[in-house]
Amino acid sequence: MSMIRNFSLGKGLCALTLVMLLNACSGTQHPENLYSALGGEAGIATITDYFIVEIANDERVIAYFEDTNVERFRYFFIEHVCMLSDGPCEYTGDSLVDTHVGMNVTGAAFNAIVEDLMAAMNKADIAIGTQNRLLARMAELREQVIQL
Ligand code: HEM
Structure with a gap:
């Protein structure tokens, strides 16, 4: 037995x-679809809300957003991250080049925005590996945003 x-x-x-x-x-x-790892639409919305608070409190970059319609930024940033992370979205905002042309975004400002996004993802409890996957995709867009 x-x-x-x-x-x-x-x-x-x-x-x-x-x-x-x-x-x-x-x-x-x-590997898990990046969009799912970020928590899908709800997760990306949470990250974006924290990101907006980080930007609002960041004197290194706040001047860039002086005349920005926050609701519009929120809507299209969520859509953009959804698309970038292979989510079920079509990005319908302006191209990154058209959006950021004439803003004189510096390398330092770009790095500051990346730090703000990292802080937002930490607050949203996104795993570091997942954070790095999104940041790597954003790093590839650097030239479209910095047009000095
Ligand atoms: C890879 C990095 C970045 C991505 C993916 C990104 C993405 C976006 C997106 C999707 C929008 C909304 C576009 C629309 O309204 O149609 C936007 C708007 C904006 N971005 Fe970025 N962005 C990046 C970096 C930056 C940096 C570094 C700055 C400045 C420090 C910046 C400043 C702005 C501002 C001020 C707006 C609002 C434009 C307006 O008011 O019309 N962005 N960005």
């Missing part, structure tokens, strides 16, 4: 190990 129990326990452990290995493999081959 106890042999049978040990045997089935062993089999159970094997099955569990197999499931864990398969999960580890699928995790490597198909």
Whole structure:
């Protein structure tokens, strides 16, 4: 009897190990969609709301946003992050080049905005690995925003 129990326990452990290995493999081959990792639309909205507060309290960049319609910025920033993270959105705002042309965004201002976004993602409890995936995609847009 106890042999049978040990045997089935062993089999159970094997099955569990197999499931864990398969999960580890699928995790490597198909990382979770970035949009989902950010918490989908609700998660991105939360990040954006924290981001707006960070910007409002950041004297390094606030001057750039002096005449900005915050509701419009919020709407299109959410849409943009959704698109950038492979979410189910079409970005319908102005192009990044058209939006930021003439603003004289400096490298320092760009870095400050990145820090504000990181602070916002921390407040929204986004895992560091997920944060880095979004930041890497944003870094690729640097040239479209900095047009000195
Ligand atoms: C990769 C980095 C960035 C991304 C993805 C981004 C994205 C966006 C998006 C989607 C909008 C809304 C566009 C629209 O209204 O149609 C926007 C607006 C704006 N962005 Fe950025 N942005 C970035 C960096 C920056 C930086 C570094 C600054 C300045 C420090 C900045 C300043 C602004 C301002 C002031 C507006 C509002 C424009 C207005 O009032 O019409 N952005 N940005």
